[in-house]
Amino acid sequence: MTAAVRPDAGLKLAGAAVFGTDLDVPGMLWAAFVPAPVAHGRIRSLDLRAARALPGVTVIGPDDLAGLVGPGERDSERTLFAEGEIVYRNQPLAVVAAPSLSEARAAVAAVKVEVDPLPIVSDLEQVFPEWPGSDADASPLIAAHVRARHGNVDVEFRKADRVVSETYRTASVHQVALEPHACVAEIRGDIWFVRTTTQSPFGVREDASSLLGWPESSIVVEGTWVGGGFGGKGACFLEPYALLLARATGRPVRLALTYSEEFRLGRTTLPAVVRMETAVTAGQIRARRVRLLLDVGTSLPGRDFATGYSIGFLLGPYRTEAFEVEGYAVRTHKPPFGPHRAPFAPQCAFVVESHLDHVARELNLDPEEFRARHHWREGDTTPLGQKVGPFGLASAFERARSTAREWRAEAPPGHGVGIGCGFWSTSTGAGGEVRLRLGPQRLVVLQGEREIGSGSVLAGLTAVAARTSGLPPERISIEYGNTAEAPFDSGVYGSRTLGALGRAIEEAVTALRRTLAQRLGARGQAELSIERDEIYAEAGERRAALVVLLTPEEDAAGGILAEGRHFAPPRTIDEKRVLSGSFYPYTDFTGAAHVAEVSVDPATGAVRVERYAAFQDAGTVVDRGSAQAQVEGGVAMGLGTALTEEAIWSDEGRLVNDGLLDYRIPTLDEIPPIAVEFIEGFAGAGPFGAKGLGEPPIVPVPATVAIATRAACGAHVTELPLSAERVARALKLL
């Protein structure tokens, strides 16, 4: 399929797309949080009187909730405000609304809070300088403890030719969507109505309901255009506060974060420590031990999905006879852990690839040959006992090796070329539904997701509807409806949109075409086509304009209606291998192999990526333009994770670099040429065998840069990011 102009390009290039930060309602009040002044402490007093005395100011603190929340059961663990104990710096203590932002800030400044500071847990290795002992499970600092095992690990390690052990450390990285979180709430009669920049309107509704105690049926969430998500806008965040203020004041209320608040309050990837041990016999990986300490900030115990999911990425995509993994989610005084494009998978791939490259070097084996020999292939069994489905990694790796050979032949001295691999799986989420209306002129798809930029909604779903219906893309309209109008979908995350809603569209289009065939007196599915500007249906020997096939009710409704839904295909792991905690199966297997050529400044250790190539397993490419854009954007974002991005938390639990000057994302002049090639034919779970592409392209990037850096200068850096300082230390320049 050819790349078409993005359906949203005209609107966005005219400055006419309304994002969350642009919402503006007459009479609207401006809101701001009262932030906790310490990362850990007991609140001795919270005096809101002076703030309340200011003209036009409304303040809601913990004691005011009882009069505002609904009769329903409320989430008892997750509170809107710090109550009694503060657990991270800037945690909301109260929220204010005022006629202007400056008046809201003045009210925040007028709040008097007295706190008895408590000791702060800021760093994983401060808590566990050694690996957590057997008594750790009882510790309130452990949010999750996952363990899995298979095979004769101890025996394999004992009789191995060689055991290689290493420790890796990875930094906290932020999503840096350029649009900060923002919403405007209004009370419309009995309805709590909020417009917000979100990846999941239905997710916001569900969470707002459980936080506010009002039923989902009384809350309506309407998504705006989203100025970048990357996982950071996947969960309910500002909306309940704005709704409460709207309720308390009777006015529309705007709550938006400043960019430094965006950094300080954002839920994102936090630091981790990984220990890797690999036993090799006769050039084969016989057994692996993987241990993970993952900082999850103030995530609630038992609600941590990241640890068990991450373990899978630390084990794969390599054949391993026997393994033992143990992961701890450790609570520290930071905001809760949150998803960041392919949560923690780029860090996992960095560890796995760097480690296996190192193992091969230690054994005097060809590192690329060594990795290739162990790559999962379709039909293999993952360490956790799931059958590997169609998987394009080996093909991608072959293409990457051939490119790497060419680049090595051309590379000047001081340059290095490396290959990194990664894998990912499309998420299905909690299902997705669409409603279709086929009229005499157009096919309209009504669904509940806003386009967040990836193109998955507007370009991807248009392409699926066009291909399944046989109608040209310009005859397809993707319409958005809020949570009261559109059918349910769980959100634009996990690279799932094309797969989940695309399959729902396939089902609904098939139903439409069957109905039309019946009306034409034929079996099977009618074919649709355009003639003299009208949609025609043809089945068997009969052919008719759609307009004559509609019932009077359909005619009045604008067309024939159909619904489609997609639920996850069943996938399982071997639960016998799980000793504790939750591990997760994959919906499909998406591989990628990337090649980087880098140069390293011999004086400073600064790494520059000179050129880059991505070989991406895509199943079937549905919309080439947006697919390529996802790979280019994912690679660039990964270069930030690889080289510069590091949220630095002080011992006092303060985010030191809470702005875009000090938290460095890649700039235009730092991005190398990026060549993109898709590996097709290894079918995924999406329409036509497509695999989700929002996340997979970022996964191999830090690994690729690290391996190329080692090839360039010999520096084996075991920490992310590969800052000049870390490379210089590895080269003993510092």
Added chain:
Amino acid sequence: MTAGQLRLTVNGTAVELADVPAPERLLDTLRWRMKLKGTKEGCRTGDCGACTVLVDGRTCLSCLTLAHEVDGTSVTTIEVGPEDALVGRVRAAFEAAGALQCGYCTPGFVMAIAGLLRERGTGAPREELLEGLGGNLCRCTGYTAIVRAVDALRTETP
């Protein structure tokens, strides 16, 4: 002229504003006073470039500019109509190159590129133009498609 009063031209239209406080930023004047929301608010610290507009044809970070500093000037924002041929050409190049995804950085990029081309011309060295865009951040595209749009603008005859 009384305190707080401002006269400027915005997208070709003469505008008179009253009671504009001295500390008000041009970004807020455009967005909240004039309801021109196409100019985006990102960092408000001059690091992201999303708020870039043209003041008398030159690029300007509206978040770091006081409204009173632009008194008497001509301000161009992303809302400017087809009468601004250069902005129109940048828009067309962005559309053709697919140089946008979420679109939040797009108005700033379009204005920054228009300003650069106006100042340096389409014949300016490529490196110079790309370096001139180092202050505009984009998190979605990896800049590759934006660079393709700039390359297309350089090669096309104005």
